[in-house]
Amino acid sequence: MNNQRRTVLKSGSGAALLGMLAAAGIITPGMALADWNKAAFDAKSMADTLKALGAGSPADSKDVQVTGPDIAENGAVVPVGVASSLPNISMVAILIEKNPNALAATFVLPEGTEANVQTRVKMGQTSNIYALVKSDGKFFMATKEIKVTLGGCGG
Amino acid sequence: MGNPMKIRAANKDGVTEVKVLVSHEMETGQRKDAAGAIVPAWFITELVAKHGDKVVLSSEFGPSVSKNPYLAFKFKGGAKGEKITVSWKDNKGDSRSDEATIG
Known part of the structure; x- marks a missing residue:
């Protein structure tokens, strides 16, 4: 779990370096997974999530498709797909507006991988879901409302 | 370690479609157990x-x-018999890696 920290400590002026990394937000205390975008996943609202992803206010695009059922009987398992015909898509994210944390998942697509991913998400209640894609460095978005008859986030 | 993933990879017309079914609890931290304590x-x-x-x-x-997350995606390239490797990490530091052959 703490392999990275050990390595850092061994590499010379360990303590000072670790302090610098922590200050820079590269290593957050209690979290060994440095790559995971904690700020984006912890953000509560849509706006905060978009900000944490560096997306600002993305433009709506007809070239982004978000697929899913109109009505989901079971909010614990809602199939959602994102597809887009925009060029050079490097990132796809799925956001659920009314979940406790809006961001569900992000996908980084290297060249050669098609902008077409499907997964399954939990929804606490009826909500708009947003598909965010990054094409040629710009962000675009599409939305769809899914009605949930039984929430998937409660007890 | 968790249970093995189910991975299917199939190549059609130069595009490989990969489907992954991971075995994982995916507990949100929002649920409460019978005693009222947060899971x-x-x-x-x-x-x-x-x-x-x-x-x-x-x-x-x-x-x-x-x-038990499900994920499907497609990429250009890949040929029959080549390997696809999928690995995950969770917030407790657990991880797992599984392999499949493109069919």
Whole structure:
């Protein structure tokens, strides 16, 4: 779990370096997974999530498709797909507006991988879901409302 | 370690479609148990798929991805008999890696 920290400590002026990394937000205390975008996943609202992803206010695009059922009987398992015909898509994210944390998942697509991913998400209640894609460095978005008859986030 | 993933990879007309079914609890940290105590969050944070040595998809999950996450994607290239490797890491530091052959 703490392999990275050990390595850092061994590499010379360990303590000072670790302090610098922590200050820079590269290593957050209690979290060994440095790559995971904690700020984006912890953000509560849509706006905060978009900000944490560096997306600002993305433009709506007809070239982004978000697929899913109109009505989901079971909010614990809602199939959602994102597809887009925009060029050079490097990132796809799925956001659920009314979940406790809006961001569900992000996908980084290297060249050669098609902008077409499907997964399954939990929804606490009826909500708009947003598909965010990054094409040629710009962000675009599409939305769809899914009605949930039984929430998937409660007890 | 968790249970093995189910991975299917099929090549058609130069495009490989990969479907992954991961076995994981994906606990949100919002639920309470019978005694009213919060069940701690336990979910996959990162999942990476590779074709040979080349990364074809790297994803980050939040707790609102469903229990036993399902994922499907397509990439250009790949041929019958080549290997697809999928690995994940969760927020408790657990990880797992599984392999499949493109059919």
